[in-house]
Every structure is written in structure tokens, then in C-alpha cells.
Amino acid sequence: MTYKDFLKDNGEGKWQDQWEKSQINRAEDFGSKPKKYVLDMFPYPSAAGLHVGHPEGYTATDIYSRYFRLKGFNVLHPMGWDAFGLPAENYAIKTGTQPKVITEQNIKTFKRQIMSLGFSYDWNREINTTDPNYYKWTQWIFLQLFKKGLAYEATVPINFCPSCKTGLANEEVKDGKCDRCGTEVIKKDMRQWMLRITAYADRLLSGLDNLDWTESIKALQRNWIGRSEGAEVDFAVIASEPSRAKRGNPAGSSRLSVGSDFLGMTIRVYTTRPDTLFGATYMVISPEHKLIEELKGKIKNIKEVEKYIAQAKNKTDLERTDLAKDKTGVELKGISAINPVNGTEIPVWISDYVLASYGTGAIMAVPYHDERDWEFANKFDLPIIQVVAPLFTAVTEKDKIKLDKETIRRKMVCVLVKHWADDSYYCLDWGKHDWKSFVMGGVEANETPEQAAVREMTEETGYQNVKSIKQIGGEIHNNHYAEHKGVNRYADSLCFLVELKNEKRSDKIDTEHHQGDWISSSEVKSFINLPNHKWYWDIFQNGEKAFVDIDSGVMINSEFLNDLRPSEAIGKMTSWLEENKCGHKAVNYKLRDWVFSRQRYWGEPIPLVYCENCKKQKQKVLIIHGWEGSGDGNWFPWMKRELEQNGFEVFTPTMTTSASPKIEKWMEELTPYMEKMGENDIIIGHSLGSNAALRLIEKTGKKIGHLFLVGSAIGKLSDELWKLFEQGAPSSDVKSLREFWEGRPIDWEKVTQLAINKNIILSDDDPYIHTDTHKDLPEGWNFELWHGHKHFTVFEAPEILKKVLACKTTGWIPVPENELPLTLPEVDKYEPTGTGESPLVNITDWVKTKCPICGGEAHRETNTMPQWAGSSWYWLRFIDPQNDKVFADLEKLKYFMPVDVYVGGAEHAVLHLLYGRFWNMVLYDLGYVPQEEPFTKLVNQGMILAENGEKMSKSQGNVINPDDQVKENGADAFRMYEMFMGPLEDAKPWNTKGIIGISRFLEKVWNLVNNFSNDGTITPELEILLHKTIKKVGEDIENMRFNTAISAMMVLINESKVVSKEFVEKFLIILAPFAPHMTEELWNKLGHKESIFKEAWPKYDESKIKDEEIELVIQINGKVRAKLKLPVDISEADAIKLAKEDDNVKKYLEGAEIKKTIFVANKLISFVI
């Protein structure tokens, strides 16, 4: 039988069935072997079927998985379906078929196609995100986020696709268009569920550092998160009179003092360049800024401003962010702001080039050092102040600063002297100094820079009559060694253009150091060689731009910052702002919260119920005081009052044994309150009250919504500390206190389960409570260390109040976990409504429901989750796909996690991979998964392009169908060709002709194995090559360099003329991961009863991969002149001796002196003559 017959007889299908039957690819839970979790990004089963891009990654992981099984690993290699999402739904609407039916069909097609390629998936673990048994847990995870306060409802302007009629996440918008359908998105105010991914921004960023991902994917995520450091600065707002002279810098008076015209409010800006504060000459606020509303009465041109705001609102995002567009804006007349650093009054503008959603929605404009402000200031004729000068430090040998010489600082001018008639400029050639410059010189004490420019011009050129003089550009600094003076020079220089009137010239010309001549303007650029003069010439030719380079500057016009480098000035200014209480260090991110709801049908229902009644119900707060305290002391009465004003019901009981605390007594007195508390309610414990709160929850076993432990007395103190307690309060009952505090251990596990949100707040200067008593907290406790709060014994505690107010219920009640999954109802019509609600809103008997808490009338949330929800945790479910108690058993997770290798397309770099990491981190914080980061190693396969090098697309008709390829060449050849095309990560064009090379190779192997004679022995050379190949193929697979592994096997087969059985068997095993069907067949033909995949990967013999003879290269002056076949490990002396005897080498060495000989063992000899 030929290889072609094998393919024709469906030999591949035969083995696929056999593998499925024997369950050879099954991964064992808790196997004794080392584990490997090899994961593909599970596909979205589209109607178009499998694309050639899919099998690329799948083949890579398949080879990898099969290799590690042969190496004795328990490999988890699963596959599933990411099946919710818009395409199926849109297709359903078009064809009138249920999305569920379409999805089932698509999955069937995908599965058939994937199976036809012989991948070694453990199909027992197949999952489907649209299966209620799966999305039950997607919903459950959402509820955990909700309970943690990481999911919230907000009506915000979001990206909306008018065609898909749904809101989109930032990540789903590409070039202002919907990622799915290409329609231009608009901004629309919509009620949304948002996920607080920004709370994890820092961890999502820092977590990247330790991951084995390509730097480019990490860079994409870092860019997307977009962290920047800077400062927030407050500018006081004052009423301004147009007639009044602008305020200068009120020397001697406090810069922060503002007069009677102060309007009692400030504009806060965010800047990454606090160093440039002295250059801030105006402010800009975004059209959405809330200040407009507050200042309405003060703004004199409010009509004009409101008109501008309306216009900005009507623009699409694409229009607003179009870079080509002219900047627009309106000044807020009647108000001004005060630059806090120098007291200068500056105008406030409104413009849509400032985004409401970033930073504070307002900026200080520093036009000289920001391109956008530069453009705006020039357009509206606003003042521009330079505060950073470019600094040129000489680097050439001659000009380099000499540390042993004195540095003379002075003001200088650079003069562009323009010819009276020609377009040429007078330039100087400094001969032995290697300088070629314009006219230049120092400014004397008694003259202005302009006067100096004219004087220098006259001295150095002799010309006398000036037609005009004009400054070019700003101030620049220059630091170099002046050889002709023997000193270092630091120059602050300005540049002037001096146009001559006529040729009148004196003959008293200074030519001591230089010769002058006219250079035509087209040649000036190449003539001049001083970088600072080149800089000015560039400005003269091309106009001035904003100077934004932070690294090559030095501060000027900035009082206490002068002469600092900007990087130093940023720190100094930030400290100044903090000291003067008008600003502070701040960090900002480009990352926005995740718009999580979709107004569509085909997604997981969000398992929340809205209950008006519960919203009206007062939330209860129980405040438990500490040792020797009372409900009427400390900040408790204040807190009670504040909370009651905000609609809470507050209990502040006083314990009868406050001073000699007894646990039993406290529990007895607190339990009645506890009975009133529920999953929405809040307990605050202070000091020993925290300890009591924990014991109360433990004793009653009741679930509680939020627990706040403030200055909490928990953990064990040392005997010395207790002694101090006794000495400090001799009359008090410290013994009882100690018995209460640490007499009996707290059941932390139980309390952690019962309290949904757990917060501990300590102060770093608390005299009683030391943070080390809190260091063994279990997972899931939110620990905050505040500064300067002592033991929290004050009459008002606004910071704590703020935290409690944030727990206020919204009326949204989670569907009880035992009622999950909340299944997606079957509907006849699933067209999007476009009203901001999903089609589910029309299923009245589904929407109307009973409140799980009060049993009253309530309605369900009708928005559904985005497609990304199901894929944000699926790798966890593969580990325990049938579990109906938890999404996955923690012990199993501990065994299989993390994913060792994750392979998929780079298009998911910021969507799936960011969301997935976020969910995994949240689950980690809640103690449900063992690692913070799910994917240790990430590999992005490159795109497979069409034969013409363009992207494959249906419209171009250049799509390669995997089915056709398998039919024509077999699965083995198709898989191997995809791997042979080039490095996995690279984009590479498909070449249908190329696959024949693989077919020829497989056929060669087939014939070799079928025809070898049993008594054959192989040559020593072939033996060496076999062992080398085993080594290389193994290493290449581990590094996912499949193309070179295949090439190595080809080399081996090309050299194999006579082979032995042992040779054939070893070779088949190393080929098996690549071509599983054919090798299994041949293995069987060789008489083996068991599968080849039950074998072990052959060991290579280190002693057998050493060649006996090597080729030594002889170079002369780096050029190859001879190659000698020599025994391996030949000594340096012998090799050199033999090299010198070579005819060609002799020819070159004849009569020459060998200055140096370089010997690299087993590689080369290099003679230098």
C-alpha cells in the first residue's frame, strides 16, 4: 500500500476514531505525572467554518501536547466554544432562525473540521459558553463582582453602534468604528452596567512584568492601561474685570492669597509636566466640565459658551478627535484663574480638545511646551512663555567639557546675517576648531541682545547698514569647551536675523579665529556644523514648534526651578505644591471602566433584580464601640447623624460591661441587633468592637453585607505590650480586656465566608494597635493602612463616612445563587429595540418577578453580558467542567493551574487577555483560584495571508479552506505545512504549491519504513545525525520552533539510505507529534499492538552527537581563505601548524608578518597580518 492509498482509504479517519475510542488524550485529575496545561484560545464558531488561521495555533499546541505526553507529562489540552455574540444573532435576525439553532449548527461544523485534523483534545472536557450549565458560573462570577462593588450601574455617555443597536466597550471600538460591523459609533447617554477594571489598573500593569509573554503584547497592554505620573494642581477662580490691569507677580506677598474677587472655587488640573507651571498662560476646561454650571451667573458670555457646548455634544467621537481639524474654543469672559506658583491672572477657555474623561477634565495650558496648547495659543493669540530651554552639550573630542577647566557662563547671540541682494547668509569657518557657524558673540553688560547682535555682526563681517532685525526662536543653552579661550563655556543664547541694507563695509574685520563668507541659503544647512546653530536655522526655515523634549532641556524663567533639568524640576515643583497645599502628586490611567452590558438578546442574562421596595428600605448600620467606650462617645453620634440623614437606620448600643469586657455579655446584648441585619447591612467595629463584631458574626452565623473594622483589636500582642497596657491604665480591667481580645481564637474561615465585603482600616501611628497583629489575615480582606489617624478617637470621621456611604444599596438585588443559572428565555423576536433595553424587555412574564429579599414586586435586568464575559474565565472551567457545586474545585485548580502555554491570535491582546486577567485577579482575591495571573506563557501565532500577501477575505475570493486542503493532501501534510511555512509568530503568505514539499517528505518516510531491510545497520555518520536530530527536534518543539524541527527531520531523511529497525522506530516517534496519523499507521505496520503515543520520547546519547571530524575555517584579516577537515578538539598549536601548510594560506602569508592569531576551538583560525 502506498501513502496515497492510505490517504484514499481514509486511514487518517480510522486512527482518529481509534484515538477517540481508546480515550488516549484524556487528562487525569491529580495524576502522579507532572502536569502541563496547554491551551488554545477557544474559537467563536462562525457560520463560515474553520479558517486556515485556526489550525495554525491548534497544530502548534497539538505538537506541543503530544510531545509532552511522550515525555511523560499529564497534559490537559481542551477545546470549547465561545458561542455567545453578535454575529450569530445578526445572522439569526436575517434568516429568521433561532440564534441557539444557528450556534448549534456552527459548533457541529467546527467540531467536525477540527476533528478531521486529528488534534489530541480531551473532548470529555468540551465546554460551550451558551450552555446554561456553563453560564450559570459566568453569572455567579458576575455576582461576586457585584457584591465586591466592582459592578455598578451608571448612566454615562458610551460608545453606541447604531447598526448593532448596542453599547460597546472602549476596547471594541477601532478607528471610531464598531469592531463587529464597521459602522461609525456615536456617543450616547445610556444606563449601563460597568465593571470597575480601573481599580485593578496598577496590578494589571505590574503583573505583566513577570509573565513570559512577548514584549510587544506586553507593550500593547501597557499602552492600553496608559499609566502616567504627574500632579494635580488647583487654580483659584476669580471674577475678572476687563478694564483692570492684569495682575503681575505680587512680589513679597503670599502667592496663594487671593483677593475679595475670589469666587470660592478652584479648577483642578492634571499635568504630567508640573515643571512647566511657570509657563502656564491660560487654562482650558472640557465642554462637559461641571464648573460651567456652577459659574453660570459669573460668565458674561454664557450664551456663546452654551452654544459651543451644544455644538461639541453633537459631534461624533470621530469628528471631535480628528487631528487634522482646527482647534476651536471660547473664552469664559468674566472669570479668570490664578496660577498658584506666581499669582498671575490667566484666562480660562473652554475647548473640545480637552477630554472630560481623562484626568480632571481641565488642563493648564503651557503653549511653549505642548503641541496642542501651542496650536491653540497661536490661533487665539494667547501669551506664550518659554520655561525650558534646549540644552546642547558638546560631545565631540575637541569640544567636550574639560572637568579641570573653569566654566564661564555668559549670554550670547547667534546672528543670521542676510545678504542685501542675494538669498545668502554670512557664515564663519573656524578653521582649526572645526566649527562652521553663523556670526556669534557675547552680550556685554551694558547692552541689549539686539545691540550685541548688531555689534558682533559689524565686528565680524565689517558690514554696517542694517535694514531690519528680528528674533528667531527662543532661548537655548549651550555647554562646550572653547579651545581658543581655554575655558568651558555655558551660553544662554538668543538668535537674531539681521538683514543688511547694502554692501557698505569697513575693513576692520576680526579674522583672528575665523574666515567669513557668503553661503547661499540652500547650502547653509550642510555648511553649518554647530548643533545649536543648526537648530536655529531649522526654526528659521521651517518655523518654530513647541519644545516638548523633556530629556534635552533645562529650566529657565521659573524662579526656584531655574537651571534644573525638567526631570528634577518635576519633583521639586511637586513638593512645592504639596507644601503650599495647592497640589499633589497624581497618577492617571487611560484605561476606563468596562462597559459591560449589551442591549441585545444573545448573551448571558445579568442576574440582578430591581426592587423599588428594597431600595426604599432603610439599610441598617450597627456600630460597636471599644473597650471603655460607649455608643455616645467618639465619632459614633456624629456618624449616626450623618448616616441617618442619608437614609440609614443606625444602632449605637453601649455595652454594659464596657470597662471589664465579657464576651458572653457582649454577645448577649448585641445578638438582638444582629437579628435585624441582612446581606445589605453594615457593621462597623472600633477597637475591641471589631473583635466583638467578628465574634458576633461567627456566633450568629448570619450573612452580612459590609464589615468595617477600624483600629481593630485582633491578633495576639506580646507580653511586654500587655504590661505597658497595665502600667498605662492601672485602674482598668486589663485582664478582662486580654481575655476578650485574645482568649479564644476567632474562626476566620467562617467569618470570611459570612461577611461579603471585609474592610480593615488601621493607622500607621496607632499607639495601641500594631499592624503586625494583622499580618496573617486570610485572603479576601481589604486592608488599608491610613496615615495620621492615631487610634481613630475623634469626633468626626469623614473618611470612614465616605466608605460607608459607598455601600448604599441601589435597589439592585442579586438573584440568589441557588437560583442560578438564570436562563435566557426563548423568544420569537430578538431584534434589538434600540431603546437602551434588550429584546428581553418584551418578555413580560420573565421580566416581572418577585424580589428575593422582600418578596415584593420586582423586575429583572434585561441587558445581557458582552461576548467577553464567557471567555473571561473559561480556562478554569476546563479543569472541572462537570462540577455543579463550584465553577471549579480549588484542589483541581491548584493541580492544573496556571496555564503553561496559551496560544492564540494577537487580536486579543487588549480585549480578552485584559478582561481575563482582571476576572482571574478578582477570583484570586476572593480565594477561589490559586494564582493571580492565569497565563504563564503566551504565544501569538501570526496571521496566515493569502498567496498575494494580503489578508484573506471572502470578498477577495482568496480564502483557503482547510477542508479542501485535508481532502487533497491529508491532515498530516496540511498540519506540517502550516508549521513549516515559517516561525509561528510571523505573518506569512500561504503557498499552495509549497505543501508538495511536505507530501514528498512524508511519502519518502512511508517508503523508507515500508522498504527497509530488517538486517540493515546504519553508518556511524547517520547514527550521529539521528541523535543530533532527536536533540534538535525536542528542543525546537519546546521552544515552538516547528519550522526548523521539520527541516532537521528532512535533513535526516535525505541522508538515510540504509536504515535499521531501531533507527526507523526512533525516527517515527519524533515525527509522531507532527504527523500523528501516518506514524501511527506505520508503527502499527511494524507490528506494535499499542499506540505510538504510548511510547517514550527517545533519549539522545550525548556521546553520540559529537562529530569526529570538523571543518576548520582559516581566515586572514577576517576573510575566509581556506577550510580544513580536521579531527575534533584539535589543539591550537596543531591547527595553526596545519593551517600554515595550506597552499592558499601560504600564498597570503608569504612575506607578511603575522601580528595576531585568533583561535576558536573547532571553529576557526584568524591570522591578522
Next chain:
RNA sequence: GCCCAGGUGGUGGAAUAGGUAUACACGCAGCACUUAAAAUGCUGUGGCCACAAGCCAUGCGGGUUCGAUUCCCGCCCUGGGCACCA
């Protein structure tokens, strides 16, 4: 504009702790087998020169080095991502 990746024969690509550039494969040419073609096998295949020797070639221009595809500096081009993010 900013960030990332890359640029090697006719084509896909090998080779970088600096050490024989072009492995392997496609394609092409020639030969063998055949009445012929296909298939298969063998041989050749960067350019100049064409026997050898030599010279020139890894986007372009410089630099470091005995020696650079590999390291450094400056450009050009292609692909991907971000983009009025202060």
C-alpha cells in the same frame, strides 16, 4: 505624531553570548526513466567572473572589531497597535 515588530536569493525562510551567510523547502534549468507526458530519481541554482583564484552581496549611510545579518549611531521602507490621554 507615539509605541511595537520586521527588512537576508525568483519565493517561504535558515544562521545572532560577534566566528564558514543563504540550511530546509518551493520554483526554475539540465539529465535519466518513458513512444510521450505526469510521477519519480539525479545534478545545478545569490551576482560579477564563469577553470581556479578573486571581488561584490543580509534595506541605506556611518562606527566598533582580526572578523558584523548579529553590537552602537543616524536614516529609509513595510506591517501591527495607539492617537487632542495634558
